[in-house]
Amino acid sequence: MSLDLQTRDHRWCLDASWISYARRPAASELRARARSIRATHYLVVPGRPALVGFFAFRDGSKRKSLIPAALAAARTLGPDAYAEYEPEPGRLWIVATDHLGNLTPFADSCISASEQEAFEARLDPSLVARKQRFDIDQVDEKFAQFEPESYPLREVSSRRSLFIGAGIVACGVGIGLSLYTWHLHNIRLAADRVQQMRVESDRLKRLANAQVTTVTPDHWINACLKTAKAIPLFAAGWAQMEWVCNSTGVEITWLRAGGTLADAPPGKYTDQGDLIVQTLPMEPERTRPQAHAPVDGKRLLLALLQQSGVKAQIHTTVVLDQDPKQAHGPPPAASAQFIWPTDPRSTSWDAIPGLQFIELRHKTGLQLSSAAGQQSDLNSYLVSAQIGEGDHAP
Template identity: 25%
Template sequence: MGMTHFIRPRQMPNRIGYLKMVADTASDRKAISRKTESLLLAVLAQSEALTYVECDFGPSGTWVLATDENALPLPGSDSFFDDEDLPGFRSSLEGFSFRKRITIENTAIDAFLESLPPAPVKIRSISFRPYYVAAGVLAAGGLITLQSFHVLHERNLARLRDEAQRSLLLERQRAQAATHDEPSAAEWVRICMHHAYALPPYKDGWTLTNWECAGKTLSVIWQRTGGTLAAAPVGLMLNNGNSVRSSYPLMPFETIKGTPGDAAGDARAFIAFVQQSETNLSIKTTSLVQGNRAQSQNAYVISFPWQGDPREIPWDTFHNITVERLGREINADSRGGSQGTDYQIHVSIKDASVAPFTPESEGR
């Protein structure tokens, strides 16, 4: 990609941005890091959740910022669009109900920029050359000192080896323990939506029209809207080259705590909760076989649409519940825009009100 520098703002510690500087001075020790002002962070500090901002910078294009329900920038924000690409980006966001829209004309740009609060960010170089030079100087001085204190060096080296070995074993234990912890239903939903909404709704002439999480995979359908396969996202080609299905792993972005032990809601309580939203449920009953098939337990497979944010459902108040699939389809309207439909949710939950079936219970 040819990137030379990166930014990690303290206001958004979980995000990182890369950029390429035309006058690359990354090899200069004085250019290891530098500070500049961020228009994104300055406008974001004065923006609320679900805010849409457009700033007309004249020949440079229109700068855009859009925030989600958590007041975080949506994909595509902090970008300049010309008159041809701006309508396509707008249409990709028509599924969001923005509470506030701000348009800054070109004649008011200077006054708008002066009203913004300071938002300094530190630009760091990706190149390791300055660090190598500094490390080489330190290493040379260290070798001279170590030659004078050879015995002390050997003792310290042995101690460092022991500490490194213990640290390595500890990290392996933590990694193994982390792989055995499965996320709870609420954690899985947050992981799914975190990855789904991190994808850009429109990129290089391809529009995101459908996404679905299942297990540990996020599956996405991209529809060609002016682009070609040369610029298409990586994935399986469909519909005579007009669609592409991409798959992404669902990786945890936060510490996995697992299913809480105090969850008390059963299958009936969950169904009753969903019924309060006056939505249409599809409920099927299945039998889960456990162990050596000597014991089975009834379970419900529930499918339903959801208009609100799935993260607001109190998943962890119900026990024995698993979210099998979560997805959303984004339909194009007659004007070429797009609008997000209801979320489609499929869960399975064991029926704890019925005792497990065993051959012994049948004999009684």
């Protein structure tokens, strides 16, 4: 639940989930995302990328704008910062920035004082070493250094959906009455024949569309990252360790960090109730396949990885019973595994013909370090993919 903090000069809002988008999403997409994480309001910070903050207020909140404290704190703290504020007794507000000065995924989180030790134990030790702590009697003074900026707030309301639903029902009733009247004034056999032809035509159209649509690598990556990054990293005493996108959807692994199964995220639990795997659906956009000039997809992938300084393991699938007479045909399929060092949405993967992502794995950085001083790259992604047969130069 988002928290309001009144200082001498301004009313600030704390505890939100922030997501970056390469382009500003449609309002319907933002409302759907807000409902999936139980947010009641959202705001949009324009730019490239666009930044969206999701807030959860008590039912009935009619506010039209607010001042997000996290954005003001990030501008004041600067890059590679980690700070803990005590807005009220027994609660801590966490703000952290990356090397560019942007909010980290777990920033703008409110936790109880009893969760502090478990929360910090799963962060990079070098980040915690830079911690700045401001007690409750220092908060007013520190917030006075922030530059407030107010943003319009939009409510996540179901009224529009209700109106659309009512309209659909009304249209359905009207069509039903019209068909009934027409049915009474025309020959039954002719009406049935027309109806059967319409149903068959619609079925063939749906079948044809299903056969000619596909999921491109870029659409798969966008759906994966959009679903995974919308989930907060710390919730009710549970820390998000890693997430994996694959054929089943997005699998999120949670580790108990002071919470209980009563308030845990939904999913299958193991390790005596200390570990939970939550599975979320992933719905990538489908488009009609595009024709590619005959090129070697594996060669293009290797060139891209070399340009980015990435080492990959690429293996060719050997077909033991292949006809020797077809040795001059298209090369067999290849599988690839590599670590991509930055957000994969910044790369155009559609330019590589035949590329298909199998799995994308990312560690959040909230894991216990196996050795003192160990650092984890929060921006790297383990990628498993394959390149199908036939995408080659003649």
